[in-house]
Amino acid sequence: MQNQEQDKALGEIVRSLGNANFPETLGNFVKKIIDFDNLIIIAYHKDINPEELYREYNSPIVYEKMQSHYLKAAYLLDPFYHAINNGIQRGIHCIFDLAPDQFKQTSYFYEYYQETTLIDEFCLFSHINHNTTLTACFGRDKKSGIRFGKTELKKIKSYENVLSTLCEQHWRSYQPKEGKNIVLPPxxxxxxxxxxxxxxxxxxxxxxxxxxxxxxxxxxxxxxxxxxxxxxxxxxxxxxxxxxxxxxxxxxxxxxxxxxxxxx
Amino acid sequence: MQNQEQDKALGEIVRSLGNANFPETLGNFVKKIIDFDNLIIIAYHKDINPEELYREYNSPIVYEKMQSHYLKAAYLLDPFYHAINNGIQRGIHCIFDLAPDQFKQTSYFYEYYQETTLIDEFCLFSHINHNTTLTACFGRDKKSGIRFGKTELKKIKSYENVLSTLCEQHWRSYQPKEGKNIVLPPxxxxxxxxxxxxxxxxxxxxxxxxxxxxxxxxxxxxxxxxxxxxxxxxxxxxxxxxxxxxxxxxxxxxxxxxxxxxxx
DNA sequence: TCAAGTATACCACACTGGGGTTATATACCC
DNA sequence: GGGTATATAACCCCAGTGTGGTATACTTGA
The missing domain is CATH 1.10.10.10 (Winged helix-like DNA-binding domain superfamily/Winged helix DNA-binding domain)
Incomplete structure (x- = not known):
């Protein structure tokens, strides 16, 4: 992506701040640097269930499990979720950098990745407030076949600060829906x-x-x-x-x- | 079980030979010696899909997968199926004697046993003819909690010959349903x-x-x-x-x- | 015909998981 | 007070995976 084009795309995100199409323009910007198959934005909170804020699939894959299963309990095994609990830096991180050493032996890995046919993910973390962290997960599924390239990742990482800031700005007044989510013991x-x-x-x-x-x-x-x-x-x-x-x-x-x- | 009672129960099976209630009386006999939660009788053939002949559940467990998945392809990973291909002796065998050494690490074990909640199985093999073998699988599920006892297994094993013979007799003219099953390449x-x-x-x-x-x-x-x-x-x-x-x-x-x- | 791929075999090493044993200190319950 | 459960730690041994390398023979396609 040339500088001009980059400038234009960033401007588009800024213009969409506060608008419903913000996630879309965010996705468009990222896609110009690194191609992904799907994007899902989730807000994680202290003590209550996470909430899905946006999703976009380019492949006809069943994400019912995400809704019915992941957001209720399966997220408890998710490397991204634990990264947040361990105080992850805002910005972009890859799933296999955050995952535990034996993650691939895991039933979670097997079930979740087989269900979703995902093969790679990187995630943009933003800290909305003291108990809400936002994750924008960009995924590759098996139709694409290959994982994200290192050079592309390096490139998108050079924008991590501005992208996190934009997310924090857009969702600065976000509050989890009352009542819908339940306070849970550890x-x-x-x-x-x-x-x-x-x-x-x-x-x-x-x-x-x-x-x-x-x-x-x-x-x-x-x-x-x-x-x-x-x-x-x-x-x-x-x-x-x-x-x-x-x-x-x-x-x-x-x-x-x-x-x-x-x-x- | 005393001799009298045993005699009576065996006689009942013999009387049911050729009748629809044969599997039931077979189950009744076995249950007097070793308690099981469910029974499924499957006919395996050379080159075509296996066919389910009978099933009985004492617990309200979902066996849809059995119908939709197992009989189409999943049986290819089943230890009982491979035992047949390797020329298993007729009679009674336990699953964990037949299973490969790393069976429990297997995705098949994980999925199948989690779906069915089975925790142990033994199986009565009968050779109907040169390309059909019949398996009557008796299972314990997690509601019972414990695996089959060794003494009980020894006891039922002392009847393996007569039970196999009875099955072979009952299903001696069994033929797989034409057309319903497909001839498959290896x-x-x-x-x-x-x-x-x-x-x-x-x-x-x-x-x-x-x-x-x-x-x-x-x-x-x-x-x-x-x-x-x-x-x-x-x-x-x-x-x-x-x-x-x-x-x-x-x-x-x-x-x-x-x-x-x-x-x- | 020659290079590339496939099948075969062997060696060595690091790491993990699972099983067993022994031991000490603490805490809690009857 | 004494027994039981728990948490902690250090050993042992072995089987299995995963990764690296070397070497030979056969086949097949360009």
């Missing part, structure tokens, strides 16, 4: 309760915590780093967890817990 | 064609074969034993396969190939 508490109530399995806090990290795709070492304990200890919790659940592999843990997580 | 050919046509990935015969073994849950060593080649060679095929598919893990192979297999 995930680990909910998981523990459900395991107790529905499966008569009483997990210790640590065991529950480790379970959630495993679901997200963290290796034992990665969990150890997150919890500031030794990897041997993590393996102990893992073993206790498997033993209490009468299972003997990670795959079985996924099979056991994923339906529970969907139930929320 | 799976590896179909997979290869689809990969070429839809993904522009041309796999060598060996690479395709290895892919299918991986999908079934075989480790590299297990594949090597099956193909009569060294495990190192299997690993090479694996590498080539991953490289051609632009992936870097088994999990991604599942995500890539399972939808294709469903398409058939």
């Amino acid at each position: 995930v680990k508490h909910r998981l523990r309760t459900i395991m107790k109530d529905q499966h008569s399995i009483s997990l210790s806090p640590r065991q529950t915590e480790v379970a959630l990290y495993i679901l997200q795709g963290h290796s034992s070492i990665s969990i150890a780093l997150n919890l500031n304990i030794s990897k041997e200890t993590v393996k102990v919790f893992r073993k206790q967890l498997y033993s209490k659940c009468s299972i003997s592999s990670q795959a079985e843990l996924f099979a056991l817990l994923m339906p529970i997580l969907s139930m929320l | 799976v590896k050919h179909r997979l290869r064609t689809i990969m070429k046509d839809q993904h522009s990935i041309s796999l060598s015969p060996r690479q395709t074969e290895v892919a299918l073994y991986i999908l079934q849950g075989h480790s590299s060593i297990s594949i090597a034993l099956n193909l009569n080649i060294s495990k190192e060679t299997v690993k090479v095929f694996r590498k080539q396969l991953y490289s051609k598919c632009s992936i870097s893990s088994q999990a991604e192979l599942f995500a890539l190939l399972m939808p294709i297999l469903s398409m058939l």
Whole structure:
């Protein structure tokens, strides 16, 4: 994209600030630098469900799951969501940079990416206010076949600041819809309760915590780093967890817990 | 079960030979020895789709997938199906004895067992004729919570001969419904064609074969034993396969190939 | 005919997961 | 007070994956 064209496209976004077509012009600008198949803008909040603000698909793919499943519970396993909780910098980040080391072994990866046929994603983060972060996820699906190129990513990254600022400006007075979203207790508490109530399995806090990290795709070492304990200890919790659940592999843990997580 | 009662129950099966209630009486007999939650009887043939002959559920579980998916393509990954192709002995066998070593890591295990909530299965095999084998699969689902006991299995196994014989007798003139089932070229050919046509990935015969073994849950060593080649060679095929598919893990192979297999 | 691709085999290494053992300190409940 | 559960940590061993490299033989197409 030449400077003139770039200038014009940026101007278009600025003109659309506060208008309904803002997401569209944002998409148009990005598309001039790096081709994507779909765009979905989600607002994440503290303690309540995320909310979808915009979506655009160029391929006829079923995104019902997004609506019915992802926004209710599946987002709890999403690398982007956890990046926010861990205080991610505003700007552009790629999913595979943020994802835990064993993310691809994950049931979430398998189900979500198979459902959506996505193969790559990068995301523009904007901090709207102290408890709302906005993510604009640009995705490639398997029809395109290839992941985002490094040079293109570098190019779009050079605009990350202005793009984040524009989003923050456009959605500066955004508030989550009242009543529609429910205030939730921390995930680990909910998981523990459900395991107790529905499966008569009483997990210790640590065991529950480790379970959630495993679901997200963290290796034992990665969990150890997150919890500031030794990897041997993590393996102990893992073993206790498997033993209490009468299972003997990670795959079985996924099979056991994923339906529970969907139930929320 | 006492001898008298056993005698009576067996007599009941014999009396139902040739009648519609044969599967029911068979189930009743088995249930007196070993409690199960559901029973499904399937006829497997050479080169054409399997056919469901009977099913009985004690729990309100969705078995649509069985009808829509399993009988069309998913059975290709089923340990029972492969046991038949490898010339399994008639009689009773447990799923986890027949399953490949890495079966539980498998996407098939994950999807199928999560869908059906099954946790254990044993199966009565009967050889109807040279190209039809009948399987009566008795399953436990997660509502029961525990797998079949060893002593109970031993007990039911002592009846395996007579039960197989009774099935063979009852279905001795069974023929697959004409037209309803389609003659199919070997799976590896179909997979290869689809990969070429839809993904522009041309796999060598060996690479395709290895892919299918991986999908079934075989480790590299297990594949090597099956193909009569060294495990190192299997690993090479694996590498080539991953490289051609632009992936870097088994999990991604599942995500890539399972939808294709469903398409058939 | 020659280069490229395919099939075959072997070696070595790092990392993960799963299983087992042992040990100490704390906390909570009866 | 004593037993039980929990959290923590350090070892061991092994099987399996994934990645890198080397080498030979056969086939096939340009």
